[in-house]
Amino acid sequence: MTTLVLLAALAVAGCGNDIPTSPTTTTTGAGASISEAFAGTLAAGGFTFYSFTVSTNGTVNVTLTGVGGAVVPSTTWLGLGIGAPSGEDCVTTSAVNTQAGSTAQLTGTYSAGVYCARVWDIGNLAGPATFTATIAHP
Amino acid sequence: MTRAVPVTFAVLLAVACGDNASSPTSPTTTTAVTELLIGSLSVGGSRFYSFTLSSAGTVSVMLASVTSPITGSPVAKALEIGVGVPAGTGCATTTAQSAAAALTSQMIVSLQAGTFCVRVADTGELTSAVNFALRFTHP
Numbered sequence: 531m532t533t534l535v536l537l538a539a540l541a542v543a544g545c546g547n548d549i550p551t552s553p554t555t556t557t558t559g560a561g562a563s564i565s566e567a568f569a570g571t572l573a574a575g576g577f578t579f580y581s582f583t584v585s586t587n588g589t590v591n592v593t594l595t596g597v598g599g600a601v602v603p604s605t606t607w608l609g610l611g612i613g614a615p616s617g618e619d620c621v622t623t624s625a626v627n628t629q630a631g632s633t634a635q636l637t638g639t640y641s642a643g644v645y646c647a648r649v650w651d652i653g654n655l656a657g658p659a660t661f662t663a664t665i666a667h668p
Numbered sequence: 669m670t671r672a673v674p675v676t677f678a679v680l681l682a683v684a685c686g687d688n689a690s691s692p693t694s695p696t697t698t699t700a701v702t703e704l705l706i707g708s709l710s711v712g713g714s715r716f717y718s719f720t721l722s723s724a725g726t727v728s729v730m731l732a733s734v735t736s737p738i739t740g741s742p743v744a745k746a747l748e749i750g751v752g753v754p755a756g757t758g759c760a761t762t763t764a765q766s767a768a769a770a771l772t773s774q775m776i777v778s779l780q781a782g783t784f785c786v787r788v789a790d791t792g793e794l795t796s797a798v799n800f801a802l803r804f805t806h807p
Contacts, residue, residue: 580756615718
């Protein structure tokens, strides 16, 4: 009788419902869950950048939300890019010339790693410009 | 029979020391890269330099010189040197220490593949700007 009980228990253990293991790969990419503020002052002819870490494959949105300054109209166009920190700069792999707005001017899918957002004068600044931007990423 | 021993030994020697038919395994050595961060450091200031490791390895950092921008003479001031990850508008160091200029590695750090940075900063000792040269080597 004991043997039968043990055999039955083993059979149940061997053929029971397995709890599925969660997949470890992200196939669709994570949405932006972290928002970082990037603000500063840009000199005429200058650039500045902000580094951030993407924790998992997903979408990165960069939005230049404001531009201003004593001699800088809010409609001034600046360069905006996403890339990788390298040396004392940020080497962009995706970039646009844009005015400030509320909609992301740069969007892309990136794997886990360290990236940077770069803002620079494209030749329009007559003086220092203040700017605000947001970087949303997984 | 007396010749059997040397003949057998010779055969064994040939087997042990003969050419292997299989190709030798390629060594997996990684060429080290040496980079320089040279510039001026203001009072209370910091500078950083980002680099990428394609494979895990050791990073060695050497603060090679700290000099006066006016006279070019060595300045006996320690600076903070560190290794970390680019974050925000700076370099978030995970390893840092105070070091005086010397022609030897003051910091050796083991890192995985990825993007990192070296940082040099005023520890609070500077009373005027200095020029510096930071040399670092990585895989």
